[in-house]
Amino acid sequence: MIIKVCGMTRSEDVEFCDALGIDLLGFIFHPESPRNIAPEWVATQKPGRALKTGVFVRQGVEEISAIAKASDLDLLQLHGGHTLEQCRDLGPERVIKTLWPQRYATTELLLADMLLFAPVCRAILLDSGTSGGGHGTSLSATDLQRLKCPHPWYLAGGLGPHNLTAMKFTGASGFDLNSGVENLPGIKDHEKIRTALHILRGKP
Structure with a gap:
C-alpha cells in the first residue's frame, strides 16, 4: 500500500513524514493553491526514503519537465486533464494521472478511462470533486468498491483519520492525504x- 502526504510546505513536515515511512511526498506547483511552493525550495528537500512528487494542474510538458528538473522530482502527478500523449511524453514510469469519478455518469465509463490511461502512467489517482483538488470532500466507499481495475489506483479527497477505516477497504492500492491531516493549509x-498510518498499515 502506497501512502502519500501532499501539500508539503515545511522542512519539518518533510522530515517527519520521511522518517515515519510515508512513501510519496507531494509538492504543489499551482499558483492558485494555498500550498503552492517554489521549485528552488523543493530542490533543497532531500528525503532519504520518500519519493518527491510534483503536483501539476494546467502546465504543459515543457514547463512540467523544467520544474521537475529544477526541483529534483521523482514523480509527476497530473491534475489538469492531461492527454495520453502528454503522459507518454513525460514518462509513464513517472506519471500519476488524475481522474475525477464524479465527472462520469457510470462506474463503467470511469473504468474505461482508467484502462485507457493505464499504459501511460504508473498509477491512476481518483480525486473527489470535478477539478483541482484540496477541497476536502470524499468519495463513496460503496461506489469505489465496484471498481475492478487491474492497474494500481490511488484515492484522494478529504481523507484522514475520520474516514480511512472505511476507505481502506475500497480496493485502492494507495491513499493521498492532504487537508485531512492538516491544522492549516500546508501545516x-x-x-x-x-494515526492515519496506523489505520492503513496497523503500525503505531
Whole structure:
C-alpha cells in the first residue's frame, strides 16, 4: 500500500513524514493553491526514503519537465486533464494521472478511462470533486468498491483519520492525504498523520 502526504510546505513536515515511512511526498506547483511552493525550495528537500512528487494542474510538458528538473522530482502527478500523449511524453514510469469519478455518469465509463490511461502512467489517482483538488470532500466507499481495475489506483479527497477505516477497504492500492491531516493549509498535523498510518498499515 502506497501512502502519500501532499501539500508539503515545511522542512519539518518533510522530515517527519520521511522518517515515519510515508512513501510519496507531494509538492504543489499551482499558483492558485494555498500550498503552492517554489521549485528552488523543493530542490533543497532531500528525503532519504520518500519519493518527491510534483503536483501539476494546467502546465504543459515543457514547463512540467523544467520544474521537475529544477526541483529534483521523482514523480509527476497530473491534475489538469492531461492527454495520453502528454503522459507518454513525460514518462509513464513517472506519471500519476488524475481522474475525477464524479465527472462520469457510470462506474463503467470511469473504468474505461482508467484502462485507457493505464499504459501511460504508473498509477491512476481518483480525486473527489470535478477539478483541482484540496477541497476536502470524499468519495463513496460503496461506489469505489465496484471498481475492478487491474492497474494500481490511488484515492484522494478529504481523507484522514475520520474516514480511512472505511476507505481502506475500497480496493485502492494507495491513499493521498492532504487537508485531512492538516491544522492549516500546508501545516501538517503530525499526530493525524501518525494515526492515519496506523489505520492503513496497523503500525503505531
